[in-house]
Amino acid sequence: MTAARRVRRAPAITVVRGRDCRMDRGVIVGYRPDRAVEDLRLTLGRGARLRSGTVIYAGTTIGQALQTGHGVIIREQNRLGDDVAIWSHSVVDYGCRIGDHVRIHTNCYIAQFTVIEDGAFLAPGVTIANDPHPGCPYSRDCMRGPTIKAGAQLGINVTVLPYVTIGRRTLVGAGAVVTRDLPDGVVAAGNPARVLRAITELECVTGLTDRPYHADGRAGPRLAAVPHPPRRS
């Protein structure tokens, strides 16, 4: 009779939360994934600020000072650094690695197994893929997200294909579709995205500075630790 009552016991979820976290009412931390995940601990560093509708799954590790907009979803088996901000309605699927000082703006989708390095910026609507041939019976074995190197800047509605690497401090123009690797320190745009010039050749549209990405220019904290790539000749 006791045997008949025995049920599969779901593994326990642990939430380890740092000091000074502020969460709006209704925010969910430690949501149970349906996938079988061995380690269901959620570690959320101190100083997090989570806005209404945010859901963070168990099995993920997040550094200090995470900020989320409303309706942000962060799945299991992710590893996020310090000072990451993810804005409203963006979704980070499982198994990603995201560095420090990363900004993921509104309505973005980050596919499983994507790597985003320190200081990268993803503008609203950036969408990332990880499956070269959806529907192929071998898809599960070859899914791999792109690698977005430190300080890269992706414009609004940029589409990034699997296996692609976007170089350090490279700027991808709005609406571009990135189908191949992009080197460090370039501007690329179009569908498919093509390299247009070095970022150091860009001119300021408003006259506030001579070159917005000049190698000697000031940089805010997000990019300060990401050195400019060497000037291409």
Add this chain to the structure above:
Amino acid sequence: MTAARRVRRAPAITVVRGRDCRMDRGVIVGYRPDRAVEDLRLTLGRGARLRSGTVIYAGTTIGQALQTGHGVIIREQNRLGDDVAIWSHSVVDYGCRIGDHVRIHTNCYIAQFTVIEDGAFLAPGVTIANDPHPGCPYSRDCMRGPTIKAGAQLGINVTVLPYVTIGRRTLVGAGAVVTRDLPDGVVAAGNPARVLRAITELECVTGLTDRPYHADGRAGPRLAAVPHPPRRS
């Protein structure tokens, strides 16, 4: 005096729910549409799994084993088959017909009167239109979504225009804008989308198989019932 108190009585909403449905707290089933809808019954087949923030309107019929991510909206007068999955923040507007084993990934928008056949897959950010000339005074009379045939695969951020038909098992590349009909079994990409080759000509990028869409290849349950189109000569 009783006459003065008489108010328009809103038609009653009925929710018919199958066995073994699991819904997160705050999920709304049977939301009242503002449009005048004669039949306000919501039928939700057994085994549904609805995640937080999901809203399903009254007046819709859904088969077995629906899965939703967070923040999914399914409007009235839709008809969904069995084993449909719709991921976070996607919206199915009213009056659509969606077959069995369909996958609608994250941040998609399915316009009114769209038809999606069995086993089709829509990657994150797919957006579908139904109005050839928005703002035209006759728009209400000519709205019609596209038809996405069985087993078609739409890549991330694909845009589909009204009246278009996308063929069986056809693969639309990431970021494409589909402005005209696409035949069965082709690969198309670009803005506007152009046919590049037959899907059977695609090669595997990782060497796991010779051809990801080979007509003799294995297929998961989603595509098993959708035969390969005949090879084009």
Add this chain to the structure above:
Amino acid sequence: MTAARRVRRAPAITVVRGRDCRMDRGVIVGYRPDRAVEDLRLTLGRGARLRSGTVIYAGTTIGQALQTGHGVIIREQNRLGDDVAIWSHSVVDYGCRIGDHVRIHTNCYIAQFTVIEDGAFLAPGVTIANDPHPGCPYSRDCMRGPTIKAGAQLGINVTVLPYVTIGRRTLVGAGAVVTRDLPDGVVAAGNPARVLRAITELECVTGLTDRPYHADGRAGPRLAAVPHPPRRS
């Protein structure tokens, strides 16, 4: 001891709500912005209809009869006219000016400092930018959204760059990337968007009318007040 207890007092939030507003349970009006905002009054005109998951920040002024879908976010320091509708999961960032009879459909992102004039229509997935060079240390000083003139119609998944002006009643085709100004009364499409013809030259695809945007055509209330631009020779 009392001094030790003294804390920074956050400025008070006031919500001024007109008659006949209907809000679903869980809707948040008067959400506190983290940015320092002097005037934290939220004015919401009468007859608003706010659906589940909607969040409206303090410090914004909204006219009569606002309609929102589910999960709509309207930030601080915005000014919206009468009869505006914003559909599910769309986000209006801070500091925008939006006229009367504007429609912002599903999954749109409206960047800070965008101007949208009367009767404009933004289809699902329209994404707007305001930062010509994200990551430039001077970005904060040069952010400026585009201006979308009265009666302009933006198709699904349209991407609009900063500083751009889209002309009156101009129609932007689905999936276009608007990188430069577009004049009044034209059809534009592509990446980058190019002018294709005058809107009065468009033909109806269904035969319901001879010209969907004929200067003498009927117009619904949304566009009635926006005169057709003069015919280009």
